Amino acid sequence: MFTEEECNSIANLVSQNDWKKVNKFENDKYCITQFSSSLHNSDYHCYKVESGDKVVVVKITSESEFLILELLKKDGLPVPTPFKFLNFNENNKEGYLFEEYIDGSQLGLNSSKEAWLNTAVQLAEMHLKYWEFNSVSSMFDNGNSLYMSKIDIILSNSYVEQKWPNLIEKILEKLHQTPRTIIHGDAFPSNFLVQNDKIVLIDFGNCTILPYVVDIARLTYLPYDVNSFFCPNKEEVLDVYYEKVKSQLQISKDEFIIHVKMAAFIEIAKEYRNPICNYTGLSISQSPFDKFMSEILEELAKDLI
Structure with a gap:
């Protein structure tokens, strides 16, 4: 999993990129790809982040989703492992959810x-x-x-x-x-x-x-x-x-x-x-x-x- 410093760097890169123009960002350390929504072409703020042999999913969502994933994972259900949540809006508790990348169709x-x-x-x-x-x-x-x-x-x-x-x-x-x-x-x-x-x-x-x-x-x-x-x-x-x-x-x-x-x-x-x-x-x-x-x-x- 990424360090605290790396998670903050990734969150900054996600927030700074104009995802309406491109769906992929690369620099010398990270490759960030936006997942596309399968329904109604809606904005879907979910990204695959790769760095060397490390891969994680980052999603802009509420802290509730992080807590729900923790509950379900603890109870043995087949869901991605939630790693970290970085809050960027205290009022509505929105932020960046870092979770396990699942390689499936x-x-x-x-x-x-x-x-x-x-x-x-x-x-x-x-x-x-x-x-x-x-x-x-x-x-x-x-x-x-x-x-x-x-x-x-x-x-x-x-x-x-x-x-x-x-x-x-x-x-x-x-x-x-x-x-x-x-x-x-x-x-x-x-x-x-x-x-x-x-x-x-x-x-x-x-x-x-x-x-x-x-x-x-x-x-x-x-x-x-x-x-x-x-x-x-x-x-x-x-x-x-x-x-x-x-x-x-x-x-x-x-x-x-x-x-x-x-x-x-x-x-x-x-x-x-x-x-x-x-x-x-x-x-x-x-x-x-x-x-x-x-x-x-x-x-x-x-x-x-």
Whole structure:
């Protein structure tokens, strides 16, 4: 691992470089490469730092992520080892997280079925580890705030409320009754690294305590396009997850799937909108969110209304 002085030097180099113009910086001691975001081309302040035979990941994030990684690593979960946190903003406790570099490929459409199933197993094992977990620690506040902001957006969606009256409230009430645990909070495929079909979980900036089903719903129900999901083995992934947690749930597979669909609704409903139609009444363009959310809502309406 790098020394305190080296960590400060690396942090200075990261802060001084204009990453909007270049994604790589080199001098006589360090090679720093910015990781690219796989979603929405958003700014992703995460970097691979190499110096001789030493490699580390540096991420601009909150101190909470460092503390969460410490907790998960201590409890034996497959996450990067957190080495150090350098605070640069006392007000919001943001800074530079130095963590272990994991040499693996992102989970994706081309990953093996075994990798997808193992991801479901790892999520289930993390959830079971902290089943009905209670904590007043502020390290979970960021993820909880992000989740509540999704709900606020959904509640303000007048189109959904007009088409499915009171359904949102019923979904939220039902989810509130499900078991809670520590969740990853952003179970997008790129946040799981594959090493010979073994899975390492990364990027815990949204980690919080929420209904157990939030992660597996996001992993399996995010649409890739209007005809398919990011998860190519959705039914089998859900089966594997359910088999791991069913002894704690004590509900049927059908009831579990309702939980999944409710959580999927929360995860992507903020993207759902009234389809734009041309003069013939046909939809001009339909995003994958529109198609799948309509199907999910129709199914939930049958079960909950």
